[in-house]
Amino acid sequence: MLKRLYLLLIAVFILSAAKAQTADDVYNKYLDFNLARLQGETSKAMDLGQEIAPNSDKLTDKARISFYYSIGKLYEDDSQTGKALSYYEKVAAAVPDYYVVQRALGYIYAKQAEAIADKLNAAKSDPAENKRLTALYTEAVKKALPHLEKAQACDPTDETLARIKVLYKNIGDTKAASTLKARLAAMAKNCIDLLSDQ
Incomplete structure (x- = not known):
């Protein structure tokens, strides 16, 4: 019995050593x-x-x-x-200044917000569900906006700018929308467009 246990332990050790990279x-x-x-x-x-x-x-x-x-x-x-x-x-x-990943994140979160918006439109007749979905939509939009803004600051496109403006309009945040230009100018000072693995 002790011999078998000893052999089993050796086998486990050899297998784990072989698997460890x-x-x-x-x-x-x-x-x-x-x-x-x-x-x-x-x-x-x-x-x-x-x-x-x-x-x-x-x-x-x-x-x-x-x-x-x-x-x-x-x-x-x-x-x-x-x-x-x-x-x-x-x-x-x-690497928060790597705007390529910021754009990817912004669009993924914006897509999630759009999926919630579709459900929101279908739930117009249910006030409780409408309120819940509105909160989820606002949360998703607020996740998307900082990423989209960083991408827009570093690599401006009409499409991204239009999306940012629509999202602010949809959540009724006119204050943030009015200061967008100044925020973009400040964020544009620190942009990374390539990652190095060296």
Whole structure:
């Protein structure tokens, strides 16, 4: 019995050591992930990304942030916005001036607000449900606006500006809408358009 237990412990140790990835292993997978992504091998890149994700803490800080953005983009392009959102949020927290991820977050949250607006329009005859959905809509809009504003400040587009104005109008925030130009000018001073993994 003791011999079997000893053999079992050795087997468990060997298996866990074999599964544990070194920093070099993770980085090599990260390089393969980037290559697959750049070559348009989306399925392979997603598989590698899923292998890297639990061990992403073994990447350097910059490589980890670049990985988070890249895997988030793959998920977004695959219509898995829930998964994309969690990675994008990590990038935005680490590099708040990276406006590319801010735009992605802004549009994801704006899309969520639009889905709530559709339900809101259908619930006009139910005052309690209408009130609940209005609160959810306002919350989603308030999540979207800071991200959209940062993107607009750094890379202005008519589409994003129009969306920002409509969202402020929809929640009735005329005060914030009136100070938009000044906020955009202040935010435009700190913009990052490329992430480096070095």
